[in-house]
Amino acid sequence: MRKHKGVSYAKWGYIFILPFFVVYILFTLVPQLTTFYNAFFENYRSGLKQIGPNFVGLDNFVKLFTPDKSGNIGMLKYFGNTVILWVLGAVPQIVIALLLAVFFTSYRLNIKGQRFFKTVIYMPNLIMASAFSMLFFTLFSPVGPVNQVLLSSGLTEKAIDFLGIRISVRLLISLMNFLMWFGNTTILLMAGIQGIDQCMFEAAEIDGASSLQTFFRVTLPLLAPILVYTVITAMIGGLQMFDVPQVLTNGKGTPDRTSFTMVMYLNNYLGTSKNYGMAGAISVVLFIVSASLSLVVYRMLSKPYKN
Amino acid sequence: MKKILSLVLAVMLVFGIASAALAEEETAKVLKIYAWNDEFKGFFEKYYTVPEGFTVEWIITPSDNGGYQDKLDTDLLNGEQVDMFLAEADYIQKYADSDYTQDITAMGVTDFSNAYEYTVKAASDANGVVKGVSFQCCPSALIYRRSIAKEVLGTDDPAEVQAALDSWEKFEAVADEAKAKGYYMTASFAETYRVFSNNCTSAWVDEENNLQFDAQIEAWIAQTEKFIANEETLTAGIWDQEKNDQMFADGKTMCFFGPAWYFNFCMGNAQDPEKGCSGDWAICQGPAAHFWGGTWLMAPTGTQYADVVADIMNTFINNEEVCTALVAKEAQFSNNKAVNEKFAADPEYGSAFLGGQNDVAVFAGMTDGIKWENHTIYDQLLNEGLQTYMMEYFKGAVDKDTALANFYKHVNEKYPDIVTP
Known part of the structure; x- marks a missing residue:
């Protein structure tokens, strides 16, 4: 019998990935579990008095889904708002990012000054969302430059209250999110396309495929994993939409709370009353929704290309 | 040897930092x-x-x-x-x-x-x-544009203007006259809010923590509805730029409400050397005595x-x-009453911003009417919240019931222990 005495390098692998898991457990898993725990307690502040924590079971969730006098369930309305705001921003974002990524990586087009364009389209992402929203708030205020231009050119007779009209507030929020994120998505997708073996494109060309055919038959299927990743991260980010509408509408989701997102709702409970019970319950709902939607998207987008 | 040396150096460094920190303290x-x-x-x-x-x-x-x-x-x-x-x-x-x-x-x-x-x-x-x-x-006064008052009321004398505006009926009647001459009475839908809310006879919540609307708040809503319908006020918020722009010389608004701090803190546009209209202002008590804001210095138990x-x-x-x-x-x-009275009695004293009027004398005459009652620990967010959500109604984005329902939701989120209707 011969004893094999080899060196195990595997343990170094584990040691190298250890920091990530430590950070993940400390800063993500533990807070997540405490949030779940908090959701079952009545725990808030009234003035300088602390109420609770008292165990109340599912009361917070029941309260969350209890209709008000006019029969609306706040939570569903804010979920709807969030989805609308996300779709309005994300669909153009992904379509345009995909288009730009194809243009930039096409060896046929061979666009000059790529670096410059990549930097420029990434720029808006470097601005803080709050600063960006403040800028739009000022631009579109009743006495802001946009209204001044409209008034002096005679296009309108009265200043338009952009921030008081449902459709314009929603469009502004989506536009801002689009501007901030399409550069980021473009760069991700470009990396994905560059990861595809160049001979695939050459082979397609030799076989006489048109650009459209190449795109739909070659690029898209091979890009699927990255695309799924992009859509899922964009979706999770979208469900957690907060900064832009919060600053643009001063935390009120004007008008009639139609641009009030789920995280703004959560934040409203956290400010002033420090209501960890209700905020925890909203977080749990948000978590379940994001997890199940991610699963659905993952299944839908990755299945057709699996053999 | 090297190890010992570095250890000694490290220990010295730690002690050095610690002692420096202590010394600083x-x-x-x-x-x-x-x-x-x-x-x-x-x-x-x-x-x-x-x-x-x-x-x-x-x-x-x-x-x-x-x-x-x-x-x-x-x-x-x-x-x-x-x-x-x-x-x-x-x-x-x-x-x-x-x-x-x-x-x-x-x-x-x-x-x-x-x-x-x-x-x-x-x-x-x-x-x-x-x-x-x-x-x-912080007794709060009615601050008016002298030139507009002359055109609307035929006088800019504070006593005569006060006589023309000393009740809400007269105030609303003058608003109609101002409108007829192309002026706004106020520049914000919430301009008169404090004048009403300070004279409430009940607090925002009762003993059982039920939210309640005082008759004065209802009166503010009714007046603002009328002012908006007649276009006698702008729909801007109380701190909005749109309102503040009305303080420039080319502004079309006759009345603002505010205490002494308002001049420097909010009326920068009026004092603008080029576009402003310093000196074209005066104050009088207006329809009702009230105060607005004020900063208190509080002593916490924790201080050493x-x-x-x-x-x-x-x-x-x-x-x-x-x-x-x-x-x-x-x-x-x-x-400080003694100091204020000294200024009030001084014939030499006058505010250039108010066209030479002795504002201290006017404010001193208003202090007796100020009441401190019916306050709760919730007032800031209830006052702000009501204005924010009613604004949507005044601007026509929602109906009144929806605006109130949204206000109640806001209250429930901020103060879980308040019972809303």
Whole structure:
């Protein structure tokens, strides 16, 4: 019998990935579990008095889904708002990012000054969302430059209250999110396309495929994993939409709370009353929704290309 | 050898840092003051000499959406060092009526003979123990444009204008006249809010914590509905640029409401050397006596430097020199009756901004009408919230019931213990 005495390098692998898991457990898993725990307690502040924590079971969730006098369930309305705001921003974002990524990586087009364009389209992402929203708030205020231009050119007779009209507030929020994120998505997708073996494109060309055919038959299927990743991260980010509408509408989701997102709702409970019970319950709902939607998207987008 | 040397060096370094930190703590005592803007900080730095060996650290958190209260509450509850903090009329009761503030008479602030009664009452708890002082008294006046008043009323004399505007019926009648001549009566839908809300005969919540609407609040809603329908007011918010733009010389608005602090704090546009109209303004009491805002200095229980805090408080209410400077140089209406009366009686004194009118005399005549009653710990967010959600109704985005329902939702989220209709 011969004893094999080899060196195990595997343990170094584990040691190298250890920091990530430590950070993940400390800063993500533990807070997540405490949030779940908090959701079952009545725990808030009234003035300088602390109420609770008292165990109340599912009361917070029941309260969350209890209709008000006019029969609306706040939570569903804010979920709807969030989805609308996300779709309005994300669909153009992904379509345009995909288009730009194809243009930039096409060896046929061979666009000059790529670096410059990549930097420029990434720029808006470097601005803080709050600063960006403040800028739009000022631009579109009743006495802001946009209204001044409209008034002096005679296009309108009265200043338009952009921030008081449902459709314009929603469009502004989506536009801002689009501007901030399409550069980021473009760069991700470009990396994905560059990861595809160049001979695939050459082979397609030799076989006489048109650009459209190449795109739909070659690029898209091979890009699927990255695309799924992009859509899922964009979706999770979208469900957690907060900064832009919060600053643009001063935390009120004007008008009639139609641009009030789920995280703004959560934040409203956290400010002033420090209501960890209700905020925890909203977080749990948000978590379940994001997890199940991610699963659905993952299944839908990755299945057709699996053999 | 090398190892020992480096160990010795490291130990020396650690001791060096520690001793330096200790030494610093001995020489500089830090006084921590919490505030929501730097208005008081400015006065403090100009008129108060910090005792030898002290430095002041300002912790400033803007009060939007209750942010200042959140920060202050958290630090008070966690037992952080807070040596003095500022509070506004809308939430002072929360602190005065708590165990987190202390009796200032025990600290050495005992002379309130020159302070206005409501300012002392506001900073007292339910048993009458005084927990803080205000450095200003804030009777709020009707501030009008002289040139517009001349056109609408035929006079800009404060006494005659007051006679024409001393009740809400007259105020609304004048609004119609102003409209006929192409002017707005007010520039914000919430301009008259404080005039009504200060005269409420009931608090925002009753003993069982049920939210209730006072008749005065209903009256404000009714008046604003009328003003909006007749286009006698703009739909801007109380702090909006759209409203402030009306203070330029080419503004079309006749009336604003505000106390002495309003001139410097909010009327910068009116004082603009090019586009402004300094001197074209005057004040009178208007339809009802009221006050607006005011900054109180409160003494938290946690302070180690009670004597310094007491000295600051005494300086800003009883030091004649400082109070005089506040009136003469800062356009404040001080919380010292003797000083204010001196200015009120001085025929030489007049505000250039108000076309030479003696504003101190007008404010001094209004202080008796100010009441301090029917306040709750919730006032700031309820007053702000009502204005925000009613604005959507006034602008026509939603109907009245929806606006109220949204206001109730806001209340439920901010204050789970208030019962809404």
